[in-house]
Amino acid sequence: MDFKRIEWIFLVVFIGINIFLGIEIFQTPTLLSNTHTSTPTDLTTEMAKDNITLPKLSDEQGDGYYLAAKVDNNWTSKASKQISLQAGVSTVDSSLSVTLDHPVTISRKANKMMKDINKFKNNPKNVYHGDDYVYVPELSTTGEYIFAQKNSYGEIFSTSARLHISVKDHQIISYTQRYAGNASPVRERQTTISEKAAIGSLYTYSELPNDSRVVWVHFAYSKLIEVKGSRIFLPTWVVAIQNNNTKTVVIKRVNAFNGNILQDNTISEDKEDNKSND
Numbered sequence: 498m499d500f501k502r503i504e505w506i507f508l509v510v511f512i513g514i515n516i517f518l519g520i521e522i523f524q525t526p527t528l529l530s531n532t533h534t535s536t537p538t539d540l541t542t543e544m545a546k547d548n549i550t551l552p553k554l555s556d557e558q559g560d561g562y563y564l565a566a567k568v569d570n571n572w573t574s575k576a577s578k579q580i581s582l583q584a585g586v587s588t589v590d591s592s593l594s595v596t597l598d599h600p601v602t603i604s605r606k607a608n609k610m611m612k613d614i615n616k617f618k619n620n621p622k623n624v625y626h627g628d629d630y631v632y633v634p635e636l637s638t639t640g641e642y643i644f645a646q647k648n649s650y651g652e653i654f655s656t657s658a659r660l661h662i663s664v665k666d667h668q669i670i671s672y673t674q675r676y677a678g679n680a681s682p683v684r685e686r687q688t689t690i691s692e693k694a695a696i697g698s699l700y701t702y703s704e705l706p707n708d709s710r711v712v713w714v715h716f717a718y719s720k721l722i723e724v725k726g727s728r729i730f731l732p733t734w735v736v737a738i739q740n741n742n743t744k745t746v747v748i749k750r751v752n753a754f755n756g757n758i759l760q761d762n763t764i765s766e767d768k769e770d771n772k773s774n775d
């Protein structure tokens with residue numbers, strides 16, 4: 498295939514993704530329109546009356562992009578060849594599972610333990626592109642350390658870009674990895690709302706119930722949809738909400754561009770994140 502033909506195919510795909518995003522922004526049924534006009538002070542007062550506890554929230558705005566990452570179903574075979582551990586390796590649905598024949602011992606001290614885990618993760622002989630992942634304490638539990646893929650634009654808070662490292666008796670025994678590949682902008686940079694505004698949106702649409710507590714708020718990219726062989730990500734405020742009575746934690750996502758609530762397209766990912774907080 499000559500260079501001009503490759504260039505033409507890339508241009509067609511790029512235009513197709515941009516047309517889709519334009520339609521998605523204005524017509525998608527998975528986003529709810531924001532028509533609330535109350536001031537932040539009003540909302541904070543209303544939430545206090547409803548026994549909703551909030552952490553300290555910033556009203557500082559930021560910026561971000563729509564990102565596209567080409568789906569690469571062959572990354573697992575590349576990873577399997579690169580890993581030189583003595584381990585059992587299996588691949589299912591673009592996921593790589595590795596069970597170590599000889600578990601790696603790590604320190605019992607908390608601060609040294611994470612250094613040991615990161616050292617293991619960042620070794621290319623152990624984990625494929627391991628240094629592309631950053632620790633996510635909000636989703637991690639005892640014995641299960643979760644990392645999100647990160648690029649120059651930010652963290653990708655998606656199950657398609659995640660690394661789970663399992664530790665038992667102070668030894669790394671296995672890990673499961675999903676890799677989203679390289680992501681690049683497909684639209685111009687846009688201003689994003691503050692985390693305080695994101696919480697306001699959740700409250701406006703009754704996604705923040707009475708007698709609850711906002712456990713944490715995290716700014717990261719979430720998967721919007723998969724189109725034309727690429728995954729589309731957008732900046733979001735990811736929020737963990739705990740019910741004061743049942744202690745159940747649920748994950749909600751807010752479009753950081755406009756404050757709309759992401760629902761159907763992220764429900765499977767939210768279920769997995771909710772399990773991490775059980």
